[in-house]
Amino acid sequence: MPRLTTPAPSVSARLLSVLEAFGPGSTRLTLSDLSRRTGLPLTTTHRLVGELTTWGALERDADGRYQIGLRLWEIGALAPRGHGLRETAMPFLEDLYEATHQNVQLAVLDGHEAVFLERLSGREAVHVFTRVGGRLPVHATGVGLVLLAHAPKAVQEEVIAGPLKRFTEKTIPNGPALRRVLADVRRQGFAISNGQIELVALSVAAPVHGPDDSVIAAISLVVPSEDSDAYALLTAVRAAARGISRALGSPSARRVPRSVRRETFSAPEGLRRR
Incomplete structure (x- = not known):
């Protein structure tokens, strides 16, 4: 033979x-x-x-x-999921950064990883591992959980099947737990990831919708986990994500609920620029 x-x-x-x-x-x-x-x-x-x-x-x-x-x-800058999306998102990312002077991030899904297209960060912002062009596993990041929750079912099942890399004791440990988290993200419309990559960092993330209303990206605000109220930050993060979605032509983003119109955001005392 x-x-x-x-x-x-x-x-x-x-x-x-x-x-x-x-x-x-x-x-x-x-x-x-x-x-x-x-x-x-x-x-x-x-x-x-x-x-x-x-x-x-x-x-x-x-x-x-x-x-x-x-x-x-030069070649990479031509990628439509990078350059065009980033240019549209930047005014909203900058507004979110000016309100908090913490880490503001924009990411897209690539396989089982979140790829970061942009990150704005102040000198006194909490430390994060992310960088522009960098990647992190989707199960351990706020943007990653948002992207995975809206990814094709086959991709979700591949990630749930694991193995899931552990970064800290708070990292989602297994497939059943991840499945429950993804269901919550889809139901609530946002993700909160507390101490999964670094114990000192908390991420609040929301989806960005494209012209066909599919989720094409996610944004997040990463703040110190200590003394930060994730739910107090949700209004600003979701408003920024909705603004980007509207600029991209998302039909649902044009229909802003009345409750959202009445909402205003003021950075929590500990995050205001001094």
């Missing part, structure tokens, strides 16, 4: 593996670093890196290390 052989990776797969070698803690890599991380021979890595550098996907610094080039940033 003939032995089965694994097909060699294509040229495009090898090029992508070189780009995937970079990460938040590995932004500048030598040729040897890239060869080791990709598992490619040094000569092959040298050739691929040369092509990527010539095209502009990579740049070489004065120390001879390679880093992501501006050409990739």
Whole structure:
């Protein structure tokens, strides 16, 4: 019986593996670093890196290390789920930030992760792990729970089946618990995530609806978990999410309930800018 052989990776797969070698803690890599991380021979890595550098996907610094080039940033900025959504959302995110001077975030769903398109943060804001372009598991973040609650059923079941990474003792521990939380998020229209990534941080998140009223993104306000009233922040977060949805053409966002029209928001005393 003939032995089965694994097909060699294509040229495009090898090029992508070189780009995937970079990460938040590995932004500048030598040729040897890239060869080791990709598992490619040094000569092959040298050739691929040369092509990527010539095209502009990579740049070489004065120390001879390679880093992501501006050409990739230019291409990435064209992504409709990134640039267009971010530009529409920014005025509302800025208003929410000015009211609190805490972390304001915009995220979309990609697989089983929330990808952060924008984050506004003050110098005295509570520490968070997120960064623009960064990812976090959906089960452990406010925006992630909102996005997962409105994701296709198959995606929900995949995440519920686990495993679920634990960050703190407050991280949702298992599939049945996550299923209950998602049901609450759909019923209530928002998510509160307290201490799931870091014990010091509390996130209040709400969905952003697109032109067909489907949930295409989520925004959140992340504040210190101590002495913060999550429900006092809901009005501002939901109003910002509704404003973005309305700007994107969401039919339901144009029909603002009377109770919402009468609501006003004043940042809690501990969050007001001094």
